[in-house]
Amino acid sequence: MINTARRGRGAVGWGGGVGWRKRHGWERRKANYDRRVSDSLARALKERGLRLTAQRQLVLEAVRELGHATPDEIHAKVQCIASGVNITTIYRTLELLEDLGLVTHAHLSHGAPTFHAAEDRHVHLVCRACGHVQELSVESVTPLAQQLRAERGFNLDVGHVALFGTCGSCQ
Numbered sequence: 001m002i003n004t005a006r007r008g009r010g011a012v013g014w015g016g017g018v019g020w021r022k023r024h025g026w027e028r029r030k031a032n033y034d035r036r037v038s039d040s041l042a043r044a045l046k047e048r049g050l051r052l053t054a055q056r057q058l059v060l061e062a063v064r065e066l067g068h069a070t071p072d073e074i075h076a077k078v079q080c081i082a083s084g085v086n087i088t089t090i091y092r093t094l095e096l097l098e099d100l101g102l103v104t105h106a107h108l109s110h111g112a113p114t115f116h117a118a119e120d121r122h123v124h125l126v127c128r129a130c131g132h133v134q135e136l137s138v139e140s141v142t143p144l145a146q147q148l149r150a151e152r153g154f155n156l157d158v159g160h161v162a163l164f165g166t167c168g169s170c171q
Helices: 018-023 026-032 035-047 054-066 071-079 087-099 138-152
Strands: 103-106 114-117 123-127 133-136 162-165
Touching: 035 054, 054 071, 054 087, 054 114, 071 087, 087 103, 123 138
Parallel strands: 123 162
Antiparallel strands: 103 114, 123 133
């Protein structure tokens, strides 16, 4: 139950009050969280005049823990801790985190985009038969990126590259 008349500090639900933190074990989770990521998120938000909220931190934590995840998978992970977070909040937070350079996405199928931590730059190899996704180092496609830049003036966004084919197990 969210008090829509008074969102923010002390509001019922996601207002961030002490009651929510105690009920959901936030203090314990916060202590175990990767401080470097938390600090970079807090710093990036502060530079934009935004504050660090539990939802934002939980979404970033879910992305990092899941590796490659769709918004629905991230939503399910976050709801294990905070059942009041809706899918719209997940999409808005993912968009913000991407704008801040903390997460990135790739389209690995015809469905929803797949998100992962931005510092984990790689190319995706997607098997059309079984759907298995493998990671390939960015350096593997650097010659192609250089060739595209030299011949066509095209700058390849390697973080969004997904190559489709058939994996060794399915051949």
